[in-house]
Amino acid sequence: xxxxxxxxxxxxxxxxxxxxxxxxxxxxxxxxxxxxxxxxxxxxxxxxxxxxxxxxxxxxxxxxxxxxxxxxxxxxxxxxxxxxxxxxxxxxxxxxxxxxxxxxxxxxxxxxxxxxxxxxxxxxxxxxxxxxxxxxxxxxxxxxxxxxxxxxxxxxxxxxxxxxxxxxxxxxxxxxxxxxxxxxxxxxxxxxxxxxxxxxxxxxxxxxxx
Numbered sequence: 001x002x003x004x005x006x007x008x009x010x011x012x013x014x015x016x017x018x019x020x021x022x023x024x025x026x027x028x029x030x031x032x033x034x035x036x037x038x039x040x041x042x043x044x045x046x047x048x049x050x051x052x053x054x055x056x057x058x059x060x061x062x063x064x065x066x067x068x069x070x071x072x073x074x075x076x077x078x079x080x081x082x083x084x085x086x087x088x089x090x091x092x093x094x095x096x097x098x099x100x101x102x103x104x105x106x107x108x109x110x111x112x113x114x115x116x117x118x119x120x121x122x123x124x125x126x127x128x129x130x131x132x133x134x135x136x137x138x139x140x141x142x143x144x145x146x147x148x149x150x151x152x153x154x155x156x157x158x159x160x161x162x163x164x165x166x167x168x169x170x171x172x173x174x175x176x177x178x179x180x181x182x183x184x185x186x187x188x189x190x191x192x193x194x195x196x197x198x199x200x201x202x203x204x205x206x207x208x209x210x
Contacts, residue, residue, distance in 0.1 A: 001055060003030040003072075005048040005079070027061055050074065051082040067150040071143065073136065085150040088139060088158075090132050091180045097130055101208045104129050129206055131190035132180060138192030159185065 002019075004011045011031040015023050023029070035048045050072060056065055072080050072087045080087030091097075139158065146152040158179040179185050197204050 001027045001030070001059075003028075003034070003050055003055070005032055005035060005050075007032050028055065028059055030055070047078055049081055050079045052086060053082070068148040071140070071149055083150070085154040088136070088153070089178065089180070090136065091178075093130070093132070098208075101129050101206070105206065105208060129208070131186055131193075133207075134193035134197075134204070135180070135186050135189035136193070137196055138189040138194075141192060141196035158189075 002011065002015055004014065006014070008031040011029060015026070015029055019026065032042065032048075034054070035050070037046070037048065052067070052070055052072060056062055056070075067083060067086055070083075070086050072083065073090060074080055074087065075090050075092040077084070077087070077089060080089070142157070143149055143152055179189070194204055
């Protein structure tokens with residue numbers, strides 16, 4: 001399911017570019033008109049909250065879903081205020097980050113051309129590119145085995161991707177640490193994401209378009 005606070009036409013464009021022909025596999029696509037905003041607030045930049053009770057109640061195909069089975073992927077803590085332990089927060093993909101990714105891709109292409117490496121090398125980005133989505137894949141692959149998503153997140157599992165890491169025990173219990181702000185942690189989850197993609201027979205591609 002895609003649930004965005006953007007207006008319907010913007011959400012439709014976003015879904016088209018992100019999912020292409022796979023959009024029909026989405027359970028639902030919700031936009032700003034589902035957030036219960038008053039008419040005078042609809043076109044203003046105001047705080048919006050995504051209450052998961054709404055999709056749990058509204059979508060028949062979600063019958064039986066609850067805090068134990070749902071993840072809200074969003075870059076805003078405020079929007080997840082009603083169900084904070086179902087929230088997988090990610091960093092905002094800013095214009096600055098996009099420019100950094102484009103520069104990294106350009107550098108990789110220059111290196112590729114200079115040393116004549118196989119073309120497929122270009123499709124396996126290094127740590128220079130933003131690895132957030134790969135890390136999210138690693139997290140989703142891990143959480144699929146849990147009986148309660150909310151319980152798993154509440155227990156601090158995001159901060160302990162590698163039980164063998166000497167620093168993981170220091171991260172656990174530190175509520176001020178955002179997993180996506182720790183480069184080592186992002187790298188660990190991204191590694192698990194790549195492993196998950198490989199196990200599913202899927203190719204890792206950066207997906208960044210100039």
